[in-house]
Amino acid sequence: MPCAPCWRRARSRASVPIGSATGSTRCRTTIRRSWSRWPPDPGPVCAARAFGARRQCGAARRRRLFRRPANAHILQRADGRPLSSTAGAPGMSKTALLALLVALAAAVAAGGGVYLWRAGDEAHRAGATRTTGKALIGGPFALVDHTGKARTEKDLLGRFAVVNFGFTNCPDVCPATLQTISDALELMGPAAQRIRPVFVSVDPDRDTPERLKAYREAFDERILMLTGSEAAVARAAKAYKVGYNRMKPAEDGSYMVNHTALIYLMGPDGGYITHFP
Known part of the structure; x- marks a missing residue:
């Protein structure tokens, strides 16, 4: 019914x-x-x-896509209160999830070229955005991952990278988007081995490698979480045309961060392919 x-x-x-x-x-x-x-x-x-x-x-489908992680206690609002639920969070639309699957599956199967362009056409019809030429998105960065290991743009080469920016105190959009990416990886099966999902924090003051490691446990273990100094994060955000700004702190010192909430699909050569809302 x-x-x-x-x-x-x-x-x-x-x-x-x-x-x-x-x-x-x-x-x-x-x-x-x-x-x-x-x-x-x-x-x-x-x-x-x-x-x-x-x-x-x-x-029922929404409950599966935005299910509450078992250890969601690590997800907190800016005021320190635990995240009540990720159900119904804005995040990435289900149409965009399908677009992501279509583009990634076609790209992995074909290895690039005209098939990637066709995948981009399908993704565009389903809700993604594609440019007619090589966009100036992506580039050099020097950050550290959730284990404290130094990472650069070279670590993303050789696989298709799914890159998005956010912060661990985000109450809805960030966890919902990461859960959607986790579900997409699960649905892709073995083809997901050619994908490198990346989450870059825009709140380096609070998002230490230790916190990112704990935050990552709520999602797919293949997601690479990155942070760094204020300057290093700013350079990475600028490379991906991501805007962000810290909101005025509350009386208790907590604050939110407004940021661009797009998902970028990058090719094995580090070049921009498309992005998803």
Whole structure:
């Protein structure tokens, strides 16, 4: 059975009489059939249909995509309170998740070239953005990972990199996006071995390697988490055209960080391919 919003919309469409003022001459069966096809934007109504699981309602799909990690106690709001839930967080849309899977799977299977461009076309139709030429996104950086090991842009070469920026005190968008990337890696199966997921903190004062290591336990273990000095993070953010700024602290000293919330897909050569909202 479809979820309630889908059922109501299907019922309202089926109730349109043949030859009505709308000019439609399709029978009720045809109308119902057209609704069962992939909607142009599944959104929060019934995202499961976009993946072919038509008997699973959208609510169940959302619970799986944005499930609360078992150790979510390490995710805290800026005021120090624990994150209540990642369910329903804005994060990356399910359409964009599909776009990410399409682009990554095609890129891994083909190894680049025209197939990557076609993958970009599919991703663009599903919600991603692609440029017509090589964008000036990406470049040199010198950071440290969650183990304290020094990392540079050379560590991303040889695999497709999925790069996004955020901070561990982010209450919703960052954990939801990382969970979506984790789910995408799981759905890709063995093909995910050619992917290097990267999370760069824009809050180096609080996001030490130790904190990133604890934060990473809530998500896929293949995610490389990076931090560094204020200057090093600023250089990395500038290379990826990421803007961020620290908000005015609260009375207790806690603060939030506004930042660009995009996911960048980079090629094995370090070149920009596309990005996702």
